[in-house]
Amino acid sequence: MPKLDHIAIQVSNIEASITFYTEKIGLKLLYQKIDKLHGEAFAFLELEGGNLELLQHLGEDAEASEFVAPKIRKPYCPHFALATDDLNETVAKLKRNNVPIVAGPLEIPDTVRWMYLSDPDNNIVEYIQYLSNFLNE
Numbered sequence: 001m002p003k004l005d006h007i008a009i010q011v012s013n014i015e016a017s018i019t020f021y022t023e024k025i026g027l028k029l030l031y032q033k034i035d036k037l038h039g040e041a042f043a044f045l046e047l048e049g050g051n052l053e054l055l056q057h058l059g060e061d062a063e064a065s066e067f068v069a070p071k072i073r074k075p076y077c078p079h080f081a082l083a084t085d086d087l088n089e090t091v092a093k094l095k096r097n098n099v100p101i102v103a104g105p106l107e108i109p110d111t112v113r114w115m116y117l118s119d120p121d122n123n124i125v126e127y128i129q130y131l132s133n134f135l136n137e
Helices: 014-024 087-096
Strands: 006-010 028-035 040-047 050-057 079-083 101-108 112-118 124-130
Touching: 014 028, 014 040, 014 050, 087 101, 087 112, 087 124
Parallel strands: 006 050, 079 124
Antiparallel strands: 028 040, 040 050, 101 112, 112 124
């Protein structure tokens, strides 16, 4: 069975995105580099079961082509999800950190609770709390 290595998202400002994901979400920065050969900056942040890669285009045409953040709209896809044991506590932390919550918390009773937030580039992140082990039923 394949194993998840990483999920990559495009960002407009690598430093601002690293700050968001480390200081507001709580991920650990593993590695950051500018790849002049391919015209991009990238950073890896630690996630259990894989990593998150942030990519910023730095090529010659980077200034000529303006970065356009994705529009936020239902069903909030694409997105990646982070598991939490206590969604209420997570939401409270996000609000204290002034993280924009897009939707939720939402719930399927006795099954799952979730909410969506957006990063500085409108990339969607879901936090999910499983109330039962329905994936293994």
